[in-house]
Amino acid sequence: MKKIILAFDSFKGSASSLDIARSARKAILKEYPLCDVVSFPIADGGEGTTEAICTGLNVNKVSCAAHDPLMNPIEVTYGITKDGTTAVLEMAAASGLPLVPDSLRNPMNTSTYGTGEVILDALNKGCRRFIMGIGGSATNDAGIGMLAALGVRFLDLSGNVLEPKGSSLIQIASIDDSCLHPALKESFFTIACDVNNPFYGLQGAAFVYAPQKGASPDEVKALDEGLRHYADIIRIQRKMDIASIPGSGAAGGMGGGLLPFLHAELKPGIDTILDIFNFREAIRNAGLIFTGEGKLDVQTGMGKALGGILKIANEESVPVIALGGCVEATELLNEMGFTTVLSIQPSPVSLEQAMLAEFTLDNIGRTITQVIRLVKAVTPAP
Missing domain, CATH: 3.90.1510.10 (Glycerate kinase, domain 2)
Structure with a gap:
């Protein structure tokens, strides 16, 4: 895969969008060293x-x-x-x-x-x-x-x-x-x-x-x-x-x-943010978009940060994988257009542990590694 887009919102109270992008980028390049990984920090008008x-x-x-x-x-x-x-x-x-x-x-x-x-x-x-x-x-x-x-x-x-x-x-x-x-x-x-x-x-x-x-x-x-x-x-x-x-x-x-x-x-x-980033143009030759936020639910695809990303991605026919610390309404999110919706949690954990930045970033890297390995199995690296 020649190009992958990272467009994560923060996992509020746990990890910033910039730190998440760094962890995700590291995981992708380990599997796809020649891949062009382009990161866009995302926010929807509030903090960040x-x-x-x-x-x-x-x-x-x-x-x-x-x-x-x-x-x-x-x-x-x-x-x-x-x-x-x-x-x-x-x-x-x-x-x-x-x-x-x-x-x-x-x-x-x-x-x-x-x-x-x-x-x-x-x-x-x-x-x-x-x-x-x-x-x-x-x-x-x-x-x-x-x-x-x-x-x-x-x-x-x-x-x-x-x-x-x-x-x-x-x-x-x-x-x-x-x-x-x-x-x-x-x-x-x-x-x-x-x-x-x-x-x-x-x-x-x-x-x-x-x-x-x-x-x-x-x-x-x-x-x-x-x-x-x-x-x-x-x-x-x-x-x-x-x-x-x-x-x-x-x-x-x-x-x-x-x-x-x-x-x-x-x-x-x-x-506003996606316009500033010229996001639509940036994703046109991408093979995949990773996005995510702390909780994925019925509100995720409806006008907020991930919804804006999904709308443009669907219009440009770029698949979107969403990662979350907590995931609800998976079938509905798939119907909205997300290709795959995944929880990053490896097993049941306490809320205190789930909110630790290091724990979150490790889990994001691990989850993306598994996704990329699956992608490689069906789409060999260039």
């Missing part, structure tokens, strides 16, 4: 998106001061292309759930202000194009924190400036964007998100995601009411209906909340 995109672009890493979701000072790293025009960032770096201790998690109190500070830093460095992943947030503020850092003021009925956090949404009476950073008029944002939820409602930002960010049932209802109220304000003052736009509920409503103020496009995270 910046790292994945930066490997596909000519990027310098830079850092800036910002604030975490509870407004504690932190330092955030993001990427700027070497021509200085494009910033690559993920909102989780400044506004992500892992930045908030378990005991303090509550999207009523968290803010995306820090994400706005990162954008501000990039604007001041001359960037006018932005690629931003918005998965993994700790927030449900509809992006008002981010916008506040960029100069927008959110006022209550008395004209007082509100603190830009989730609990403030219901109090917003008017929006003053007269001090919005002027460079935003000539800037464009590609927003990479991995969900299609509407802004509010039973499938919206609050009801679906706020509980895992620490909200109680009553707080979930309050946040949803805040999102409904904010959407009404936007509809009246900005003449835009963001309520049912697919993906507007991403990142606690940031997906929809930024659309009235920025030149932006919401795009599935995996599509």
